[in-house]
Amino acid sequence: MTDAGHDREQRGATGQFAGRRIVVTGGSRGLGEHVVRLLLSEGARVATCARKPESLEALRSSLDTPAALFARSLDVSVPELLERFVEDAVSMLGGVDGVVACAGGARGRGITEASPEDWAATWEMNVGHVARLVAASTPHLRETGGGSIVVVASVSGWKPGPQAQYGSAKAAQIHMVTSLARELARDGIRVNAVSPGSMLIPGKRWDRMRQEDPPAFARFRSEFPAGELVRPEEVADVIAFLLSDQSRAVTGVNLPVDKGQNAPTPEGY
Incomplete structure (x- = not known):
């Protein structure tokens, strides 16, 4: 954890979310961890x-x-596991x-090449998971x-690129948000x-490309007007804004946090 992250953690109960109870799926690594x-x-x-x-x-062991x-x-x-997690989380936190x-x-x-099982699994990880999480919460x-x-x-939900099963699932999430709002x-x-x-996360796809194939990474960077990929902490800040009272008049929107990215993959459109 960076010194800035440690300082943030030390602010604890004086922060803008003091007393709030928040459920986050996928929170152990990458963007979710941030x-x-x-x-x-x-x-x-x-x-x-x-x-x-x-x-x-x-x-957990890294937290103060x-x-x-x-x-x-x-x-x-897995529906029953996710639903039970929400119920137990609410019980432990005292609400949400x-x-x-x-x-x-x-x-x-x-x-x-993608099988029907690949499509179904991608759909469940994204659309099914969100639908059940919202319903349970x-x-x-x-x-x-x-x-x-x-x-x-x-x-990838609104700028086309391979693979179609992922892009279509993300597009469905965006549409679902407008309806649920x-x-x-x-x-x-x-x-x-x-x-x-596309986020530059240590050990993930774009970081591996940066280390293993610098020319390909340089070409991909050209998809960003400023020549820089998105950092996960930049996305986390926007998520925090949408959770906060500062965004109390904002609902039903899809907010891009992409630094003006053109194609979502090195393969282009």
Whole structure:
């Protein structure tokens, strides 16, 4: 963790989310980890889940305030596991004020190679997971008088690139947000999407390309007007804004956080 991240965490209960209770799926690594750390640093109590228990334990052991985190290992595409996690998280936190659907992913390659199982798995990781998370959380958000739901979509949901199963699932998430925002407005619940551009995360695809194939990485950087990929902490800041009272008039939007990225992959459009 950076010195800035440590300083944020030390602010604890004096932060803008002091007393808030927030559920985050996919919070052990990458963008999700940045979101969890930011919320904890601003005083929130957080419940998160991820597939790998070792990643969750590494996160917990690195925190100065581990008691503020409720964590469980599970696959968000398994309905009963996700729903039970939400119920137990609400019980542990004493309610819920905000939800971040950060878990997601993709399976399969191009259209002639991807199997029906690849399409179904990609859909469940993204669209099915969000639908069940919102459905399970909504009754509890109603009890607290409303709240904010943020869905992490992707630049691939509205700027086409391979593979189609991932882009179409992310596009469905964006459309779902606009529909749910209208449906849940009467309950005081806001629903928004954030569409990150390609993020430079240590050990992930673009970081590996940067190290293993510098010429290809340089070509990909040209898709960004400023020549820089998105950093996950930049996306986390926007998610925090959408969870905060500062965005109380914002609902039903898809907010790109992509530094003006053109094509979402090195293959172009």
